[in-house]
Amino acid sequence: MASTPEQQLKTMIDNMPQKTGKPLEDWLAIVNEAPYEKHGEIVKYLKADHGMTHGFANQVARIALLDDTGDEAPDLVAAQYAGARADLLPIYTLLADFLKSLGKDVELAPKKAYVSIRRSKQFALIQPSTKTRVDLGINLKGTDPEGRLEASGSFNAMVSHRLRLERVEDVDQSVRDWLAEAYRNA
Numbered sequence: 001m002a003s004t005p006e007q008q009l010k011t012m013i014d015n016m017p018q019k020t021g022k023p024l025e026d027w028l029a030i031v032n033e034a035p036y037e038k039h040g041e042i043v044k045y046l047k048a049d050h051g052m053t054h055g056f057a058n059q060v061a062r063i064a065l066l067d068d069t070g071d072e073a074p075d076l077v078a079a080q081y082a083g084a085r086a087d088l089l090p091i092y093t094l095l096a097d098f099l100k101s102l103g104k105d106v107e108l109a110p111k112k113a114y115v116s117i118r119r120s121k122q123f124a125l126i127q128p129s130t131k132t133r134v135d136l137g138i139n140l141k142g143t144d145p146e147g148r149l150e151a152s153g154s155f156n157a158m159v160s161h162r163l164r165l166e167r168v169e170d171v172d173q174s175v176r177d178w179l180a181e182a183y184r185n186a
Contacts, residue, residue: 006105010155011138012059019055024063027052031064039065039076084131095126095179102183111122114156120177123186124179136163136175136184149178152182 017023022030030050036042042061046052052060082088092115097118099106108117114127114137125137137152137159145151148163155162161176 001013001040009059010027010080012056016056020050020052024060027060028064031060034109076112077115080110080113080115080128085128088132088134088166089172090127091165094168095134095136095165096177098171099179099183100122102180106183116158117182119186121186123182125156125159127156134165136165137161138178139186140178140182141180143178148174 013024016027020027027046029047031042034042034045036045039061042064043054043057043185046060047054059142074127077092081092086111088122096108096115099108103119105119109118109119114125116122117124118128123139125136127135129135135155137156138149139159140149143149143161150162152159152162161178162176163170165171167174
């Protein structure tokens with residue numbers, strides 16, 4: 001059984017011809033010909049028009065939206081930091097760069113409203129919650145909330161703690177230490 005996300009993805013891609021009737025390259029060509037540009041639209045199209053299961057449709061959509069560098073297509077992140085939230089983009093960029101430095105197995109997975117940070121499982125998320133604040137969710141089970149490190153409460157059930165970041169300077173050594181700990185535990 002595959003144990004790392006990379007091994008799991010490889011197994012899924014290897015099984016794709018048997019399970020879906022076509023190899024990944026054929027599915028990518030089909031998606032590239034379709035008029036859809038958003039992840040959810042592509043998933044819905046593959047499921048409805050091609051009878052693909054959600055898991056395979058999700059992976060084909062994700063891979064189809066990778067840019068030339070292998071990073072997720074920037075449209076979701078750009079949309080999150082557009083308009084009144086544009087001043088928050090440097091906070092996101094600083095966090096994303098630090099997270100990528102933790103290891104080659106860190107995956108930044110943009111969603112509509114936030115970016116999920118995963119290793120073998122999600123260990124953090126970055127969300128521009130207001131025009132003046134980025135909320136950083138971190139999974140630090142067993143760590144008591146203290147000071148800036150709040151319990152996540154109703155913020156997001158996928159993480160245990162939240163930090164409210166309003167300036168680049170808020171991404172200090174404490175924040176980097178908490179992220180590194182969450183990464184190690186993921």
